[in-house]
Amino acid sequence: DAKTTQPPSMDCAEGRAANLPCNHSTISGNEYVYWYRQIHSQGPQYIIHGLKNNETNEMASLIITEDRKSSTLILPHATLRDTAVYYCIVNNQGGKLIFGQGTELSVKP
Amino acid sequence: EAGVVQSPRYKIIEKKQPVAFWCNPISGHNTLYWYLQNLGQGPELLIRYENEEAVDDSQLPKDRFSAERLKGVDSTLKIQPAELGDSAVYLCASSPGEGSDEQFFGPGTRLTVL
Numbered sequence: 546d547a548k549t550t551q552p553p554s555m556d557c558a559e560g561r562a563a564n565l566p567c568n569h570s571t572i573s574g575n576e577y578v579y580w581y582r583q584i585h586s587q588g589p590q591y592i593i594h595g596l597k598n599n600e601t602n603e604m605a606s607l608i609i610t611e612d613r614k615s616s617t618l619i620l621p622h623a624t625l626r627d628t629a630v631y632y633c634i635v636n637n638q639g640g641k642l643i644f645g646q647g648t649e650l651s652v653k654p
Numbered sequence: 655e656a657g658v659v660q661s662p663r664y665k666i667i668e669k670k671q672p673v674a675f676w677c678n679p680i681s682g683h684n685t686l687y688w689y690l691q692n693l694g695q696g697p698e699l700l701i702r703y704e705n706e707e708a709v710d711d712s713q714l715p716k717d718r719f720s721a722e723r724l725k726g727v728d729s730t731l732k733i734q735p736a737e738l739g740d741s742a743v744y745l746c747a748s749s750p751g752e753g754s755d756e757q758f759f760g761p762g763t764r765l766t767v768l
Contacts, residue, residue, distance in 0.1 A: 588658070588745050588759025589697065632696055641710065642757060644696025 549633045554649045557627075563620040565648050567633030570614040576636055578609060580618045582629040583647070589632065592618065623652045656680070658760035660746050666766045672734035675763045679727070679748030686723055687757065688731050689745040697745055703729065704751075733765075741767045 550568040557563040569578065579594040593600055593607045595616075600607045606619040620627055632647040659678040667673050679686050684705050689697035700719065702710040705726035714721065718737070723729040733740055743762040 586761075588747070588761055589757075590759065591756040594755055630696075641699055641702065642697075644698070646694070646696055 549635055549645055551631075551633050551645060551648045553646065554651070556651050556653060557620075557623045559625060559652055559654050560622055563623040563627065563650060563652070565618040565620075565631050565633075565650065566615065567618070568615045569633070569635045572613050572635050578607065578613075578616050579634040579636065579642065580605070580607065581632045581634065581642075581644075582627075583632070584626075584629040589644075592631075623650075625652050625654065628652045658746055658748055658758055660744075660760040660763055662763055663761060664764050664766075666768065667736055668768050669738055670735040672732065673736050673765060674733075675731045675744050675746075675765075677729045677731070677746030677760060679729070679746070680758055682750065683748035683758070684726070684751040685749045685754070686729050687747040687749075688721060688729070689747065689759075691743040691745055691762070693742070700731070736765075736767045738767050741765055 577594050577596050580592040581589040582592055583589045593602055593605050595607045595609055597609055597613055609616045628651055630647040630649050632644050634642050661676050665673055686703040688700040690700050691697040699713055701708055701714045701721050703723045706723055719733055721731045743764050745759055745762045747757040747759040749757045
């Protein structure tokens, strides 16, 4: 499974868009990009995933570069409840999730 | 719909004692996972079940850890004997089946070994 690189921490003002980057330069053609988040004292929660097209759901948008070597998770209007650790994971669909250390996002009032 | 249920939520034991964690996955989910999460780290897979069969237990320390999923529903993870380094959060997750997109996680059991 390809490795991902994320910044260890980020801050975002409440109500603004939070853009979380992820590098996955060794991603292979059949690997998807998954995003999960983990709020303090809870289990991880699935957010979104994609292969090569941009994706959007009720929680977030996922922008994948054309060469698929990086992606950005966008929370369009961050709230205090979005404060969490965000994990970017690359793997085959349905395969083993390998979590890195993620990005700790702090949304501030 | 009920989520993944785990018990206990917290457990404190002395080293060398046995301990067991229980997981009830979402109804109808064939795949069940146990993860270990150390403080400040992401979860690490210990074992994955497809129905009753353990299809990936390569990361399970088999000298002291064991798991079972009788009847392909509930699962139990056991440590015997526990060591100080086993202090961590043990997470259970489930998904509808192989090839599914999303894993649903329980709240975890926080184990402290003294």
